[in-house]
Amino acid sequence: METIYALSSAAGRAGVAVVRVSGPAAGEAVRALSGEGPGRAREAALRTLRDPADGVALDRALILWFGGPASFTGEDVAEFHVHGGRAVIDGVLGALGRLPALRIATAGEFTRRAFENGKLDLTEVEGLGDLIEAETAAQRVQALRQMEGALGELYEGWRGRLLRVLAHTEAEIDFPEEEVPGDLTRKLAPEIDRLAHEIRDHLDDGHRGERLRDGVEVAIIGPPNVGKSSLLNRLARREAAIVSDEAGTTRDVLEVRLDLGGVPVTLADTAGLREAAGAIEREGVRRALARAEKADLRIVVAALHAGGGLDGTFDMAREGDLRIVNKADLGKLDLPGVIPVSAATGEGLDRLEEALTARIGLLAGDSERPVITRARYREGLQACLEGLQRALGALAAERETELVAEDLRLAARSLGRITGRVDVEDLLDVVFRDFCIGK
Numbered sequence: 292m293e294t295i296y297a298l299s300s301a302a303g304r305a306g307v308a309v310v311r312v313s314g315p316a317a318g319e320a321v322r323a324l325s326g327e328g329p330g331r332a333r334e335a336a337l338r339t340l341r342d343p344a345d346g347v348a349l350d351r352a353l354i355l356w357f358g359g360p361a362s363f364t365g366e367d368v369a370e371f372h373v374h375g376g377r378a379v380i381d382g383v384l385g386a387l388g389r390l391p392a393l394r395i396a397t398a399g400e401f402t403r404r405a406f407e408n409g410k411l412d413l414t415e416v417e418g419l420g421d422l423i424e425a426e427t428a429a430q431r432v433q434a435l436r437q438m439e440g441a442l443g444e445l446y447e448g449w450r451g452r453l454l455r456v457l458a459h460t461e462a463e464i465d466f467p468e469e470e471v472p473g474d475l476t477r478k479l480a481p482e483i484d485r486l487a488h489e490i491r492d493h494l495d496d497g498h499r500g501e502r503l504r505d506g507v508e509v510a511i512i513g514p515p516n517v518g519k520s521s522l523l524n525r526l527a528r529r530e531a532a533i534v535s536d537e538a539g540t541t542r543d544v545l546e547v548r549l550d551l552g553g554v555p556v557t558l559a560d561t562a563g564l565r566e567a568a569g570a571i572e573r574e575g576v577r578r579a580l581a582r583a584e585k586a587d588l589r590i591v592v593a594a595l596h597a598g599g600g601l602d603g604t605f606d607m608a609r610e611g612d613l614r615i616v617n618k619a620d621l622g623k624l625d626l627p628g629v630i631p632v633s634a635a636t637g638e639g640l641d642r643l644e645e646a647l648t649a650r651i652g653l654l655a656g657d658s659e660r661p662v663i664t665r666a667r668y669r670e671g672l673q674a675c676l677e678g679l680q681r682a683l684g685a686l687a688a689e690r691e692t693e694l695v696a697e698d699l700r701l702a703a704r705s706l707g708r709i710t711g712r713v714d715v716e717d718l719l720d721v722v723f724r725d726f727c728i729g730k
């Protein structure tokens with residue numbers, strides 16, 4: 292196994308930068324740069340680093356040592372905590388690069404090694420990726436939970452149970468004389484049914500985890516000049532959209548990212564929905580409609596006239612959409628279920644934000660239990676569920692045990708692909724653990 296190294300902190304000047312080395316030559320790298328072998332594991336050693344080529348000092352740095360397998364990658368790992376200046380980092384990376392046993396790591400290679408050495412399963416790897424990408428508090432909570440294994444444990448738990456069921460069918464295939472017909476169904480169907488039920492329950496999450504990970508899409512829609520851009524600016528607390536009293540200034544879809552109650556939200560101001568005059572404006576309307584169609588939530592805006600009466604309608608509003616009447620400063624209006632606001636005076640905006648945050652809370656995230664965060668998991672779980680249902684059908688129809696076993700095997704493999712732990716070896720392990728085959 293080659294020894295790899297890389298700058299693990301972000302590029303650019305900083306107080307501290309971390310250079311990580313992983314592999315069998317990590318200890319040699321410590322000796323080459325600091326003149327001494329690694330100190331005790333997980334204890335910081337303050338040493339002067341020198342370029343082994345000419346003995347010139349590079350930095351005074353902290354060295355952390357993690358002897359494999361008790362390390363992030365499962366290999367020997369050294370971390371050099373150096374001062375985060377360009378010349379220091381270049382000097383340390385250059386010196387490491389000139390050591391014969393070392394080469395620079397490729398993207399994600401440390402984590403890849405952690406996975407290959409069984410330190411992290413794929414859901415944990417992906418949770419770690421999400422944690423680094425997390426922009427809001429709720430995203431962080433979800434990613435951290437996944438990185439710490441909540442999803443992986445759930446899926447591996449189901450797979451373990453499935454493998455035990457499978458082991459029973461395998462045993463019957465190998466020793467058919469010991470089973471009474473119909474016995475297998477009686478024994479296994481309830482557990483398969485329970486598993487299917489739990490997986491179905493987990494799948495039925497309203498895509499909350501995926502939405503939290505990707506962000507919730509909110510579209511502001513309504514006719515021109517009702518104040519959609521003004522509202523977007525208010526919600527974004529900056530001048531993101533150009534506000535004008537000339538109809539049709541918002542020719543395209545304009546977006547701002549907001550953090551509402553810890554959930555990342557993309558708020559899109561769309562071109563006014565009206566009979567468009569020019570080709571560009573027509574394209575704007577087309578995009579607005581497409582955007583509104585795929586948004587998770589829509590804010591349908593109408594506005595009061597100075598002379599009384601309403602611009603716009605709520606005809607296009609769907610269940611779950613927020614309905615608001617803007618320009619409440621121009622008069623009075625009391626419609627049930629409609630929030631009066633004024634982008635001009637700020638009146639009603641607290642209520643709008645509250646309502647918006649509450650709706651978004653219903654759409655995304657879950658603080659109680661681990662949720663599906665990726666389509667990949669959903670597909671794997673669905674495939675697993677289908678396998679379980681086919682197995683139940685085959686059991687009920689008293690089909691050959693081999694057919695039941697095949698469906699269960701496919702179901703287990705679908706789960707195993709999610710965590711990346713698919714392996715026939717562990718099926719054999721279960722068979723040997725739960726049964727005395729050698730009897």
Ligand code: GDP
Pocket residue numbers: 514515516517518519520521522533534535536538539540541563617618619620621632633634635636
């Ligand atoms: P959009 O076309 O729906 O995006 O509307 P804009 O945000 O561009 O606003 C259209 C016009 O309405 C502008 O002249 C705004 O200044 C005005 N406007 C927006 N919100 C309010 C409001 O709450 N009260 C009043 N009186 N005028 C507003």
